[in-house]
Amino acid sequence: MNNFKKLQDEELSNVQFRSNSIKSGISSSMGAFRFVGDMLDLFIPKVLGIFVNMAGGDDKSTSIRRPKYPNTPE
Amino acid sequence: MLINLLNPLVSGSVSSAQSDEEIVDMYIASQSPRLFDILYDRYSKKVFVKCNSLLRDQAKAEDAMQEIFIKVLLNLSKFNKKAKFSTWLYSITYNYCIDSIRKGKKRKSVSVEDVGELEQVPDTIDDKRLLETNIVRLKAVLDKIPTEDKAILLMKYQDDMSIKEIGSALSKSESAVKMKIKRAKEKFVKQYSIIYQDAI
Numbered sequence: 001m002n003n004f005k006k007l008q009d010e011e012l013s014n015v016q017f018r019s020n021s022i023k024s025g026i027s028s029s030m031g032a033f034r035f036v037g038d039m040l041d042l043f044i045p046k047v048l049g050i051f052v053n054m055a056g057g058d059d060k061s062t063s064i065r066r067p068k069y070p071n072t073p074e
Numbered sequence: 075m076l077i078n079l080l081n082p083l084v085s086g087s088v089s090s091a092q093s094d095e096e097i098v099d100m101y102i103a104s105q106s107p108r109l110f111d112i113l114y115d116r117y118s119k120k121v122f123v124k125c126n127s128l129l130r131d132q133a134k135a136e137d138a139m140q141e142i143f144i145k146v147l148l149n150l151s152k153f154n155k156k157a158k159f160s161t162w163l164y165s166i167t168y169n170y171c172i173d174s175i176r177k178g179k180k181r182k183s184v185s186v187e188d189v190g191e192l193e194q195v196p197d198t199i200d201d202k203r204l205l206e207t208n209i210v211r212l213k214a215v216l217d218k219i220p221t222e223d224k225a226i227l228l229m230k231y232q233d234d235m236s237i238k239e240i241g242s243a244l245s246k247s248e249s250a251v252k253m254k255i256k257r258a259k260e261k262f263v264k265q266y267s268i269i270y271q272d273a274i
Contacts, residue, residue: 002205003212004231010209011123017136023114026143027107033148 094159102151114143117160121167124228128171128221142170157239164233165243168225175221199259203274205231211270218265223258230255 001009052058094113101109121142125135145166153162204227207215216224229235229243241251266274 002231003207003209004205004228007209007212007216008120008123008232011127012119015119015123015126017122017126017132017139019118022118022136022140022143023111025140026110026114026147029140029144030147 095155098150098153098159110147113159117163118143121163124164124167125171127216127228128168128225129174130217134174138170138174142167145170157242161233161235161239161243164229164235165239168229168243172222172225199256199263201231204259204262207266207274211266214269215262215266218269219258219261222254223261226251226254226258227262 094116097109097112100106101113118139122135122139125138125142126132129135129138142163146163149166153159157165216227219227226240226244229240235243237248237251237255240246240255241248244251244254246254263274266272
C-alpha cells in the first residue's frame with residue numbers, strides 16, 4: 001500500500017461528520033424532487049390538452065367522451 | 075406480490091457482499107431507500123474525506139457531500155458501468171469540489187488545454203519518490219499545492235484511476251491528463267523542497 005492510501009486510511013479513521021443529518025437531507029431532497037416530478041406528470045398533460053382544445057384541436061385526453069354505440073355513422 | 079417476494083430487497087436478502095453495480099441496478103429498478111443507505115454507508119466517509127481534503131472546510135465539505143449524493147442519485151441511470159461505481163462517484167466528487175473552488179475564487183487561470191498543442195515532455199519524477207513520501211509530509215505538501223493538482227494526484231495514486239478514467243472525469247484528452255499529472259508532480263516536488271528545505 002502506498003503512502004497516499006495510508007494517508008486516506010488515517011483520515012478515514014479520524015473522520016467525524018453529521019452523517020445522519022446529511023443522509024436525511026438527501027432523502028428529503030429526493031422526496032421533494034419526486035413530488036415535483038409526480039405533480040408535473042399529473043398536470044402537464046392536462047394543461048397541454050387544454051391549450052390544444054383552446055387552439056381548436058381535439059385532444060382526446062381532455063375532450064368529453066361521448067359513448068359511441070355500435071353502427072353509429074362517423 | 076410474488077414478484078415482491080422474489081425481490082431480494084423486499085424479502086430483505088440484500089447482502090453486504092453484493093457489488094455496488096448490482097445494488098445500483100436494484101436501486102434503479104426499485105428506488106428503495108434501503109439500497110441507497112447501503113451505498114451511502116459504503117462511500118459517505120470516503121466522499122467526505124475527499125471533500126474535506128479539497129475544500130479544507132468541514133461545513134462546506136458536508137454541504138458538498140449532500141449535493142454530490144443527490145447528483146449521483148439523479149444521474150444513476152446514466153451510470154454506464156464502463157468504470158467501477160466508486161470511480162464514477164469519485165469523478166463526480168472531484169469535479170464538484172474543483173468547480174466549487176473555481177466558483178469561489180473566480181480567478182483567471184490559463185488551463186493546460188488553453189496553452190495550445192501540448193509539448194511531449196518526458197515525466198522525469200519517479201512515482202516511487204512520491205509514493206514513499208512520509209505521510210505527515212505528504213499531507214502537508216498536498217495541502218499547499220493547488221486543489222486541481224492535488225485532486226489529480228489523489229485520483230492517480232489514491233484511487234488508482236487510469237489516465238483514461240481521469241480524462242473522462244475531467245473531460246480532457248489523455249495527453250492533457252498526462253501533462254497535468256507531470257505538472258502536479260513538479261509542483262509537489264517544488265513545494266516539498268520549499269517546506270522542508272530538502273529534496274524529496
